[in-house]
Structures are given as C-alpha cells and as structure tokens.
Amino acid sequence: MEAFLDKKQRLEVGFTYVLSKLALRSGYGMTYLNTLQPYQDQAELETEFKRIALLKELINDNVRVFNECDVYFSRLKDVTHLINSLDYVELDEVEIFEIKKLVYNLNNIRMCFNKIVTCPSFLNITDYTDLFNYLDLDQSKQPFFSLYDGYHPLLKELRHTLKTLTSEDVDYLKTKQSIKDIEIMVKKEIAQEIGKYQEQLQASIEQLGYLDLLISKAKLALNYHLVKPDISNSIVLENAYNPFIKEIINDKGLHYIPLNMDIDHNINIITGSNMAGKSVSLKNIILNVLCFQYGIFPFASKASLPLLDYIAYISDELQDVSNSLSSFGKEIVVLNDTLNYIKNKQGLLVLDEFARGTNPIEAKMIVSGLIEYLDKLNAIAILATHLDLNISLEYAHYQVVGLDNYHENTFKDSIEKIMDYSLIKVDKHKKVPNDAFKVMNLLKLNDDLKEIIENIYEREMRDGSN
Amino acid sequence: MFAIITKLNEELNNYRSLAVIGLSKNAGKTTTLNAILKLRDYTNCMLTSIGYDGEEADLIFNTKKPTIYIKENTIIATAKKCLLNSEISFEILETTGFNTPLGEVIIARSLNEGLIELAGPSYNEQLKKVINILQSFNPEGLCIIDGALNRKGFADPSVCDATILCSGMSLSKDIDEVVAKTIFTLDIFKLDIVNEGIRDIIIDDTTHSIIIDKNHNIRVITMETLINHENEIIKMLDKRVEYLYINGPLVDKMVLALIGHRLKYPNLKIVVDNATKVFINQKTLEMLKKTNIKIMYLNNINIIGVSTNPVGINYDVDSDELVDKIKLGTKKMVFDMVKGVK
Numbered sequence: 001m002e003a004f005l006d007k008k009q010r011l012e013v014g015f016t017y018v019l020s021k022l023a024l025r026s027g028y029g030m031t032y033l034n035t036l037q038p039y040q041d042q043a044e045l046e047t048e049f050k051r052i053a054l055l056k057e058l059i060n061d062n063v064r065v066f067n068e069c070d071v072y073f074s075r076l077k078d079v080t081h082l083i084n085s086l087d088y089v090e091l092d093e094v095e096i097f098e099i100k101k102l103v104y105n106l107n108n109i110r111m112c113f114n115k116i117v118t119c120p121s122f123l124n125i126t127d128y129t130d131l132f133n134y135l136d137l138d139q140s141k142q143p144f145f146s147l148y149d150g151y152h153p154l155l156k157e158l159r160h161t162l163k164t165l166t167s168e169d170v171d172y173l174k175t176k177q178s179i180k181d182i183e184i185m186v187k188k189e190i191a192q193e194i195g196k197y198q199e200q201l202q203a204s205i206e207q208l209g210y211l212d213l214l215i216s217k218a219k220l221a222l223n224y225h226l227v228k229p230d231i232s233n234s235i236v237l238e239n240a241y242n243p244f245i246k247e248i249i250n251d252k253g254l255h256y257i258p259l260n261m262d263i264d265h266n267i268n269i270i271t272g273s274n275m276a277g278k279s280v281s282l283k284n285i286i287l288n289v290l291c292f293q294y295g296i297f298p299f300a301s302k303a304s305l306p307l308l309d310y311i312a313y314i315s316d317e318l319q320d321v322s323n324s325l326s327s328f329g330k331e332i333v334v335l336n337d338t339l340n341y342i343k344n345k346q347g348l349l350v351l352d353e354f355a356r357g358t359n360p361i362e363a364k365m366i367v368s369g370l371i372e373y374l375d376k377l378n379a380i381a382i383l384a385t386h387l388d389l390n391i392s393l394e395y396a397h398y399q400v401v402g403l404d405n406y407h408e409n410t411f412k413d414s415i416e417k418i419m420d421y422s423l424i425k426v427d428k429h430k431k432v433p434n435d436a437f438k439v440m441n442l443l444k445l446n447d448d449l450k451e452i453i454e455n456i457y458e459r460e461m462r463d464g465s466n
Numbered sequence: 467m468f469a470i471i472t473k474l475n476e477e478l479n480n481y482r483s484l485a486v487i488g489l490s491k492n493a494g495k496t497t498t499l500n501a502i503l504k505l506r507d508y509t510n511c512m513l514t515s516i517g518y519d520g521e522e523a524d525l526i527f528n529t530k531k532p533t534i535y536i537k538e539n540t541i542i543a544t545a546k547k548c549l550l551n552s553e554i555s556f557e558i559l560e561t562t563g564f565n566t567p568l569g570e571v572i573i574a575r576s577l578n579e580g581l582i583e584l585a586g587p588s589y590n591e592q593l594k595k596v597i598n599i600l601q602s603f604n605p606e607g608l609c610i611i612d613g614a615l616n617r618k619g620f621a622d623p624s625v626c627d628a629t630i631l632c633s634g635m636s637l638s639k640d641i642d643e644v645v646a647k648t649i650f651t652l653d654i655f656k657l658d659i660v661n662e663g664i665r666d667i668i669i670d671d672t673t674h675s676i677i678i679d680k681n682h683n684i685r686v687i688t689m690e691t692l693i694n695h696e697n698e699i700i701k702m703l704d705k706r707v708e709y710l711y712i713n714g715p716l717v718d719k720m721v722l723a724l725i726g727h728r729l730k731y732p733n734l735k736i737v738v739d740n741a742t743k744v745f746i747n748q749k750t751l752e753m754l755k756k757t758n759i760k761i762m763y764l765n766n767i768n769i770i771g772v773s774t775n776p777v778g779i780n781y782d783v784d785s786d787e788l789v790d791k792i793k794l795g796t797k798k799m800v801f802d803m804v805k806g807v808k
Contacts, residue, residue, distance in 0.1 A: 077563065094546055094572055097558035146557035146577060159555075163578065176553075 001334075001341050003310045004038050004290060013283045013313070014244025015290050021223075021243070022216040025070055027078030028205055029212025036213070038293040042231055042307055048214075048295040051122055053228040055218035062116050066215070069112045072105045073212055080205055086198045091191040093147060099194055099201075100135040101143040103128045106204055122214075125207065126200050134193060151186040158182070221297045229292055229303035235263040235285070235348075235380065240300035242284040249280075257421045258300075259284050263382075265396035267375050270384040270423065272400030273435035277421035278384035279315070281400070282352050285382065286313055289348055309345040312338045315352035327357040335370075342379055349374065349381045363387055371395070398423040403438045411442050470799055471806035475505050477770055477799075478608060478628070483597055485626035486773075487613040489651060492636035494775025494803075499612055500535055501773075501803035502630075506608065508536065512600040514543035514571075514586035515612035516593050533581040534612075540576045541603050543596045545569045545585035554580040560599055564592045573599055584612050594625050623740065623765045631655075633792070634775025641783050641791065648772060649795035650748045655741040655769050660709070660762045668711045668737065668764060677702060678709040680733070696723035703731045709762075711737040716761065718746045721754060728757050740765045771799035 010016050024030055039045040059066050079098045082089075091099075110125035133139075137148035149156035158179050165172045220226070224243065239258040246256040259281055272278050288298035292305045314334055316327045331354060342349060354370065355363035364387050374381045375395075391397045401420035411418050437457070440450055478484065486502070488495035503511055513534060536542065541559070546569030549556055556574035564571045564587045571587050573596075587593050593611070600609050611626060633648040635641070660668070667678060675687040685702065689695055692712055696719060703710065712720070716738045724734065738744060740763050746754075754761065772792055776785040785802045793800045 077561065092546075092550055093556070093558055094550070094561060094570070098561065101561075144557050144559050144575075146555065159578075 001312065001337050004293060005286075005311060005313055009313055010290075013286045013290065014242050015287060017244035017247075018220075018287070018291060018296065022213065022220055024212050024216050025073040026076040026208060026212050028076060028080075028209035029073070029216065031078065031080070032206075032209030032213050036294060039295055039307060045295055045307060046231055049228050049231075049297070051120070051214060052218045052221055052295070052297060054120060055215060056221050058116060058120075059215070059218055059222060065112050065115050069109055069215075072108045072112065073208070076102070076105055076208065083198065083201045083205060086191070086195045086201075089191075091187060091194070093145065093187070096135065096187070096190055096194070097143070097145040100132070100145045102201070102205070103132045103135065104143040106208075107132055109208075123211070126204050128197070128200075128204075131194070131197055135190070147183050147186055151189070152182050155179070155182055155186070217296055224297075224299060226297035226299060227301065227303075229298050229300075229305055231307060232304045233306050234304060235261060235289065235306065236302070236304040237261045237285065237288060237298070237300045238302040240284055240288050240298065240303070242280070242287045243299055244287070245280055245283055252416075254416055259423060261285060261423070263380065263396065265394075266378070266380055267371055267395040268380075268382045268398065269371070269389070269391055269395055270382065270398045270400065271386070271389070271391075272384075272402055273386055277400055277419065278386075279352050280421065281423060282313075282315075282350050282382065282384055286311060286348075286350055306346075308347045310342060310347035311350070312342060312347065313350045313352070314338060314354060315350075316356055328355060331355065331357070339377075342377065347379060349379045351381070351383045353384060353386065360387060364389060393427075397426040399426050402435045404435075406438070409441065415439060415442065468806060470801050471505065471803070474771055474799055474801060478502075478506070481608065481628040481770075482601065483609040483611065483626045483628070485611045485613055485629040486632060487629060488632040489634075489648060490637045492634070492775075492779070493632040494634045494636075494773060494777070495612065495632045496534065497775060498630060498632050498773040498803050499610060501807040502610060503534070503536065505803075505807050508540065510604065510607040512541045512543075512604060512607050512609045513584060513612070514593070514596055514600065514609070515584035516586055516588070516590070533583050535579070535581055536576050537579040538576055541573065541600055541607075542576070542582060542584065543571055543573050543586050543600055544582065546572050548583040548585050549574055552580065552582045554578055554582055559603060562587070562592070562596060562599065564588070564596070571596060573603070575603075586611070590625060597625065623767055628768050628770045630771050630773050631769055632773045632775065635778030635781055635783055635788070636775070639778060639781040641788060644788070645791040645795065646748070648792050650751070652769065652772070652796050652798065653751065654744050654746075655767055657741070658760065658762050659766050660735070660737055660764060664709055664737070665764055668709075672713060672739075675713045676709075676711045677707055678711070679706040680708050681706075692720060693717065694719075696720050700724065700727050700730070703727075703734065705731055705733075707731045708733050709735050709737050712743075713739075714743065716744050716746065718750050721746050721750050721759075721761075724759060725753055725757055728759055732758065734758075735760045735762050737762045737764065739763065741767050769798060771801060772796065774800060774802050775804075776802065 005013065005015070019033065022033065024033060039048065077098065079102055082095055082098060106125055106128055110127060113119050113123040113125065116123070135145060136142075137150040147155075149159065158175055162172070162175045162179060165175060238260055240261065241256060241258045249256045270278050270281060288300060288303065289305055289308070290311055291298050292303065293308060293311070298305065314331060316331055335354075338349065351370075355366045358366070367383070367385055367387060368389060371383065401422050401424060403419060405420060406418050437454075440453070484502070486495055486499050513536065536554070543562070545566045548568055549572050555577040557577055558572060558574050560573040562571045562573065566585055566588055568585045571592070576582070587596050597609050597611070601607070631648075631651065633644065633651075635644060637644045637647055663682075664678065667682060667684065668676065671686065675689070675692055677685040677687065687699070687702070689698070691714060692699055693714075699710070699720075700723060716736060721736070724736065728734070736759065738761070744761065774785070774788050774792060776783045776788050785805050789800050789802055
C-alpha cells in the first residue's frame with residue numbers, strides 16, 4: 001500500500017483539490033510539487049511551518065513586491081536539462097539566451113526580495129550580476145542575446161568589412177568564413193564561462209522550485225485564513241473543514257458543519273445512522289492530517305497534530321467494483337495488506353463502515369474483533385460504523401447528532417437540511433439513535449407498514465432485554 | 467500599376483497584421499511577401515508563417531522558391547533551425563515554447579540583411595500568441611504572416627485583420643480557368659455574415675454543430691463530425707429550421723445532400739466559421755444559388771486585394787492581361803507586385 005494514500009484516495013479526500021489550489025507559477029515549482037515527499041523530521045516540518053507563517057505576514061506587508069515577483073516567476077522557463085548538461089554540451093545562441101534569461105529573472109527576483117525590510121535568509125538568492133553583465137556586453141539590461149562584437153577583438157572589424165562587400169567580391173566568402181569561425185570559438189568560451197556557474201545555477205533552480213511552492217502555500221493559508229499548526233502527539237482539530245467536500249455540499253445548497261476533534265485515545269469510534277455524514281467527518285480528518293504531513297497548513301482555526309509514518313484509509317466506496325471479489329472480500333484483502341504494512345509503524349488508520357457489505361450480525365462480530373485487535377497495535381484508529389456495537393468505555397466514542405435534536409413532525413426542503421452532522425463525544429454507552437424511524441415518520445411512510453415495523457421493533461427490544 | 471500599388475501601401479497603414487495566402491502552390495505568395503517588404507521600405511515589419519511548406523514540392527516542380535529577404539532590424543518568428551542556419555546574425559529576443567519539426571519557434575531581431583526561411587508555429591492558437599509577442603516588440607509595426615499550403619484557416623479574422631490572396635498561372639495553364647477560379651474564390655469570401663443575435667447564440671457553444679429554429683430554439687448535434695452523416699442531419703431538419711451551424715469544414719457532399727431535400731426546410735441557412743471552412747466547387751455554388759439555401763459566416767475575412775503571378779511552371783502569360791481579366795470579376799484591388807514594386 002501507499003504510505004499516504006493512493007492517487008484515487010487522494011482525489012476522493014480532496015488532497016488533489018488542495019494541491020490544485022496552490023497557484024504555482026513556474027515549471028520549477030511544478031516539478032518540486034510533483035516530487036514532494038511527506039516530512040519525516042519534526043524539526044524540518046517546524047521550520048517549514050514557521051516559514052509559511054512568516055511569509056503570510058511578509059506577503060501582507062509587501063503586496064507589490066510579491067506581485068512583481070509573481071511576474072518573474074511566471075516568466076521562468078524550465079531549463080533544468082540545459083543547466084544539467086552544461087559540462088558536456090556546446091551551446092548555441094538560443095541556449096545562451098535561455099540561460100541569460102534565467103539569470104535575468106534570478107537577479108530580478110533577488111532584487112525584489114531585497115526590497116523587503118528584514119528579509120529572511122531563505123529568500124536570499126545568489127547574486128548573478130557578474131554572469132549577467134558578461135552575457136549582456138552591449139549593456140541592454142534586457143534578457144536579449146546575440147554574439148556581441150565585444151566577445152572577440154576581430155569580430156567588429158570583420159563584420160564591418162562584410163557589410164561593405166557584396167557576394168561578388170573576392171574576400172566575401174573568406175570574411176564570412178572568418179566570422180563564422182570566430183563565432184564558434186566565442187560560443188565555446190561563453191559556454192565555458194557559464195559552466196563555472198553550473199553548481200550555483202543548479203542550486204538556484206532548486207531553490208526557485210522550493211520558493212514557488214512555499215509562497216503558494218503561504219498564499220493558500222492567506223486565502224483560506226489558515227493558521228500555523230502545532231506539532232504534538234495528539235490529534236486536535238478545531239473548526240476543521242474539508243474545502244473540497246465543503247464546496248460540493250455548498251453547491252447543493254446545504255450547510256457544511258466544521259468539525260471539532262480532540263483525539264486522546266488510540267481507538268476512536270464514530271457511530272451514527274446511514275447517511276449521517278460519518279464519511280464526511282472522516283475525509284475532513286484525513287485531509288487535514290495529510291496536508292500537515294506535507295507542510296501545508298490544515299484547514300482549521302486551530303490544529304495540533306502528530307508527524308506520522310502512514311495514513312491508511314479503508315472504505316468500500318473506494319474499492320474497485322469491477323474486481324471479481326465481492327466488496328467485503330476486497331475489504332479483507334486490503335485490511336490484510338494494511339495490517340501487515342503498519343506493523344511497527346506509527347500512523348493513522350481510518351476505517352469507514354468496515355464490513356458494510358456483509359450481514360449486520362456477522363459484521364458486528366467482525367468489527368468488534370477488529371477493534372480488540374487494533375487496540376493491541378500502536379495505531380491511532382478511527383472507525384465509523386452504523387452498527388449498534390457494545391463499545392467499551394476504554395475507547396473514545398463519538399456520535400453524529402443526526403436527528404437527535406429534531407422533534408418536529410414535518411420538515412421543509414429536504415431531510416439533509418435538518419440533519420445535524422456535528423459529532424459529540426459520548427461518555428457512557430448509548431444506543432445508535434433511531435434516525436431511520438424518524439426519517440420514516442418525516443417522509444410519511446404508509447401507516448400500515450409503519451405500524452408493522454414499529455411492532456417488530458418493540459418485540460426485538462423486549463427479546464433483547466430478556 | 468503604380469497607382470494601385472501606392473493605394474495598397476496606404477491601405478496597409480490601417481492594419482497591424484496581414485495574412486498572405488495562396489490559391490495554390492507557387493501562386494506567388496513568397497514573391498508577394500518580398501514585394502510587400504520592399505514596398506514598406508523594410509521598416510516596421512515583423513514576419514512569421516504558419517506551418518512549413520517543405521521543400522520537396524519545389525524540388526519536384528523545379529521552381530525556385532524565394533526565401534524572404536530582410537534588412538537589419540526586422541523582427542521575425544521562425545523555427546530555431548531556420549534561424550541558426552541563416553546567413554543573417556540575430557539577436558534572440560524570446561523563445562515561445564512552440565515546437566515545429568524544425569525546432570522551437572524563436573523571436574529574433576536581424577542584425578544585418580540577408581535571406582531567411584520562415585517556419586512559424588503550426589497552429590492557429592499558437593500563431594495568435596506569436597503575433598502578440600511580435601507586436602509587443604513593435605506595437606506600431608505591421609505583422610506579416612506567410613500562409614502555408616492548405617492552411618488557409620490562419621487568415622481567421624481573430625488572428626489577422628487583413629488578407630491578400632495570391633493567384634497565378636501555377637493554378638492552370640489556361641488563363642481563363644485561372645481567372646474563373648480566382649473569382650470563384652472571391653465569391654466564396656464575400657458571402658453574407660449572420661446577424662449578431664444568431665452569432666451570439668452560436669459562439670456560446672462553438673464546440674458543437676447546432677440547429678437553430680425560427681424561434682431561436684437550439685438543438686445541439688452531438689456527432690463529432692458531420693462528414694458522411696448527411697442523411698442523419700437531414701432527418702433532424704424540418705420547415706421550422708432556420709440555421710444549421712456546422713462546426714468544421716463544409717464539403718460538396720453535405721451541400722448537395724441539403725439541396726436534394728430542400729423542400730423540407732424552405733428557410734435554411736448553412737453557417738460556418740468563415741470562408742476558409744468552405745470546400746465546395748463552382749458547380750455546387752451555382753446549384754446553391756438557384757435554391758434559397760444560403761451559406762453564411764460567423765466572421766468575415768477581410769480580403770484587401772489579389773496579387774497575381776503571371777509566371778507558371780511552363781506557361782507564362784502577359785501580366786496586364788491576367789490583372790485586367792480578374793478585375794472584370796471583382797471590385798477588390800488586383801495587382802502584380804513584381805511589376806508594380808520597383
């Protein structure tokens with residue numbers, strides 16, 4: 001399994017959406033993002049978060065500087081391959097132009113950042129004034145390039161002579177050839193001179209990619225009003241939301257409810273009837289924990305999260321239905337893979353309605369067993385279920401409020417609008433709320449059928465208590 | 467001849483971009499281009515082309531394909547290979563990221579005079595951007611675009627604001643046939659433009675062909691191409707239909723099929739983007755004129771003149787005779803650039 005979700009899961013939980021909101025302006029930034037790995041070191045992650053927090057302020061105080069910078073970043077063309085081959089490839093005029101333009105933009109970005117009072121060291125860019133001046137012999141101060149007369153003592157004279165000759169003159173071809181020979185020599189010299197800067201340029205384009213991403217992360221934090229999270233051992237989220245799911249829900253005209261979570265147990269169980277928004281809560285937690293691992297501020301008014309080795313997410317909605325295995329069979333295969341993978345690692349395991357596809361009596365036993373097993377592992381596990389489990393008081397139990405506080409007999413618009421999707425922590429054993437029965441009432445189920453169902457319910461309750 | 471060339475030169479002052487398109491290979495397109503540069507005194511001109519003609523055809527017919535002659539300080543957009551192989555020295559101004567078989571399209575300024583081959587971007591969208599870059603270096607200048615064979619589409623008014631059509635004896639050895647084909651092409655270009663209301667409805671969704679009835683109800687045709695689907699299209703049409711917008715080329719087969727069932731839809735107008743999308747022959751156009759089915763355009767292509775080339779592969783004619791015969795069939799300026807620009 002992938003340590004931090006596969007491509008499809010990242011799309012489902014909204015991580016792909018978040019990445020798409022990072023408005024990267026350069027190919028270097030895109031390359032940096034595409035090869036980005038989750039943080040493994042707390043100190044490095046802390047540094048990253050501090051930089052983003054500082055950049056948030058700097059961008060606010062220096063709007064014009066960063067707008068100007070944006071322009072130079074967007075003008076960058078990815079010439080990594082050219083820089084990497086500087087030591088063995090001869091350069092033509094167009095390639096020298098590309099390098100001059102890179103150096104031109106680097107100088108401009110450097111001067112931009114220098115305008116910031118108390119500019120932090122991570123925004124320091126190497127000064128390439130010497131290289132630029134060498135490539136700008138006619139002092140145009142522009143990124144344009146040609147093989148200027150000044151590159152060779154004979155060039156100016158020969159070029160002048162050629163202009164006075166016509167193709168019929170004896171010396172015409174000879175002069176032309178001499179110019180060509182010198183130009184070839186000059187190009188070699190220029191390539192050698194640029195070659196001296198190879199390592200510096202490699203470091204600079206790496207830095208450009210990093211800074212493009214870092215500034216985008218800070219702008220994302222500004223746009224969404226995100227704050228710097230704390231690195232800790234627990235999972236605490238206040239007013240956390242998933243911008244991807246929020247957009248979908250808002251588009252339906254519904255209200256998205258942010259989540260408060262303070263996870264201090266290893267085993268955490270979320271109960272609630274079907275369609276009560278349990279999956280939405282899980283995707284909220286996963287996305288924010290995932291963003292944190294990649295050094296992106298979580299979508300919450302406050303977040304305190306741990307650095308993890310993995311995030312595992314098992315949900316039958318994500319499973320490949322074209323596979324010959326039943327959805328439950330597939331879940332077992334994935335669970336086995338996951339349990340093998342997470343041994344001796346610290347991480348977050350999220351299970352959404354495990355064993356949903358099998359009969360409720362067996363499912364109850366399977367999930368209860370799984371909880372006992374997970375309790376012995378060191379994983380932080382969050383399980384969402386609509387099964388009415390006997391949950392031990394050693395575990396944390398959250399419940400979706402659902403229709404618990406809705407006591408009317410009628411409703412406007414849709415059931416979804418009166419559902420309360422927030423989670424409350426339950427400290428003693430509480431039965432799964434009878435939301436399905438409330439829905440039956442609200443949607444005016446046929447009276448005769450309703451009566452039969454209610455009779456069965458009462459009989460079951462009597463038998464169960466015996 | 468000199469009077470009309472002076473008039474052309476004045477007319478060109480009104481435009482920022484000019485397309486030069488040929489009715490056929492060797493219609494004198496490059497000759498015209500060179501003559502225009504000379505006419506403009508080689509100043510304030512920028513140059514590029516769309517697509518690349520390739521040299522093979524010229525080798526087969528053994529005619530000399532003149533490369534473009536430019537002077538110092540001309541800004542051009544051409545493929546890297548053409549630039550580096552040219553005898554001219556250039557200052558590189560910008561790279562475009564658009565690739566051609568001859569390398570990336572580069573924007574450069576000439577540092578001396580000489581010959582250059584033009585191989586600009588391959589697509590209309592790219593050409594638009596290249597023209598923008600060229601004009602950013604010289605906002606007052608005239609950007610001249612050399613159109614390659616079978617790529618007449620680039621003269622789209624969203625890309626170029628004026629067009630010169632080149633026609634000549636390479637088209638046929640019979641002067642009357644050359645004249646007839648030229649006038650026929652001009653006829654195609656001067657068909658009517660749809661009114662703004664209909665235009666707005668169509669440009670709302672130019673990714674599909676659509677049918678519009680007299681109450682402006684729209685039916686979207688989901689087929690990717692209408693070619694070889696004539697009968698299906700005809701089944702969708704009835705007497706209420708007013709416009710059939712075809713998102714793509716209009717060919718003989720479609721027009722003939724529509725003519726065949728014309729009683730079904732007495733008010734039909736066939737709409738295409740512009741005249742370069744029409745690929746029908748003279749006979750079909752004549753048949754169409756006898757019905758009340760019309761061809762209309764979303765956009766007009768502004769042909770400002772016809773440049774004639776009396777030199778054919780084996781058959782040359784008298785320059786004045788060719789110009790005079792074409793003049794009889796059009797109100798546009800008709801000129802022989804080689805003769806007119808001294």
